[in-house]
Amino acid sequence: MMELERLTWSKPLDGFDAFQVTRGKVNQRNPYSEYNLCDYTGDDALRVLNARIELCVTLGIDMDHLIMPRQVHGTSIATIDQNYFNADYDKQEQILDGTDAIITAMTGVCIGINTADCVNIIMADPVTDIMAAAHAGWKGAAARIASKTVQAMTRMGAAPAHIMATMGASICQDCFEVGDEVVDAFWQKKHDIDSIMRRNATTGKAHIDLRHACALDIEAAGVPACNIYQMGTCTRCQPQRYFSARRLGINSGRTFTGIIRHT
Ligand SMILES: [Zn+2]
Numbered sequence: 001m002m003e004l005e006r007l008t009w010s011k012p013l014d015g016f017d018a019f020q021v022t023r024g025k026v027n028q029r030n031p032y033s034e035y036n037l038c039d040y041t042g043d044d045a046l047r048v049l050n051a052r053i054e055l056c057v058t059l060g061i062d063m064d065h066l067i068m069p070r071q072v073h074g075t076s077i078a079t080i081d082q083n084y085f086n087a088d089y090d091k092q093e094q095i096l097d098g099t100d101a102i103i104t105a106m107t108g109v110c111i112g113i114n115t116a117d118c119v120n121i122i123m124a125d126p127v128t129d130i131m132a133a134a135h136a137g138w139k140g141a142a143a144r145i146a147s148k149t150v151q152a153m154t155r156m157g158a159a160p161a162h163i164m165a166t167m168g169a170s171i172c173q174d175c176f177e178v179g180d181e182v183v184d185a186f187w188q189k190k191h192d193i194d195s196i197m198r199r200n201a202t203t204g205k206a207h208i209d210l211r212h213a214c215a216l217d218i219e220a221a222g223v224p225a226c227n228i229y230q231m232g233t234c235t236r237c238q239p240q241r242y243f244s245a246r247r248l249g250i251n252s253g254r255t256f257t258g259i260i261r262h263t
Pocket residue numbers: 171172173174175234235236237
């Protein structure tokens with residue numbers, strides 16, 4: 001069985017299973033070891049398939065009920081409903097290609113995203129059972145994928161006041177040194193720069209708190225701050241447990257973060 005690390009919510013949330021897949025047994029010579037579920041960052045296809053099978057066995061679901069997008073640091077959001085399952089394989093691929101967040105209200109379906117330093121956001125509305133998984137690197141965070149996902153959930157019937165949000169292991173502000181073009185991207189989209197950025201006193205370089213930027217964005221969409229939880233753990237500080245692109249390079253595994261409501 002695969003080791004799943006359950007995510008914490010700011011208050012008890014029955015019925016939802018939110019988790020991230022930890023790396024498992026790490027082989028120092030293989031930046032994809034052990035559990036990489038992402039099939040577009042250079043890993044061996046058979047190893048990826050095996051990891052996905054192991055997750056499905058651990059969750060007790062069929063392979064076609066594990067759904068993850070092909071992410072592009074954009075803000076497109078896909079909804080997984082019966083229409084998705086009625087579609088043919090090509091159409092399903094098309095729905096997931098170029099997508100950075102997924103929403104569903106279906107039980108027995110695990111939706112999730114793959115990250116290595118980027119923020120993994122999981123949300124759920126316990127009243128309507130609508131849930132979401134979103135990937136937010138700096139481009140997506142700056143472009144407000146977090147609040148756009150809340151808005152998409154709301155269009156499906158969720159209420160921002162009921163939505164709970166949690167963020168898993170992702171890069172910390174100390175580790176996330178960025179160029180001024182990144183700061184500019186946040187500034188252009190009217191983020192509160194003073195709250196999310198500080199400069200290193202020695203280097204003068206900007207450091208952005210990506211998780212906090214996402215939390216403020218989720219709040220801006222109407223979700224109460226007390227419903228938002230941030231796991232403090234940093235991927236770059238703990239590359240033995242989580243994949244970190246800054247530590248391992250772009251050609252490395254990704255940490256899968258997902259949510260499912262069991263039937
Ligand atoms: Zn760190």
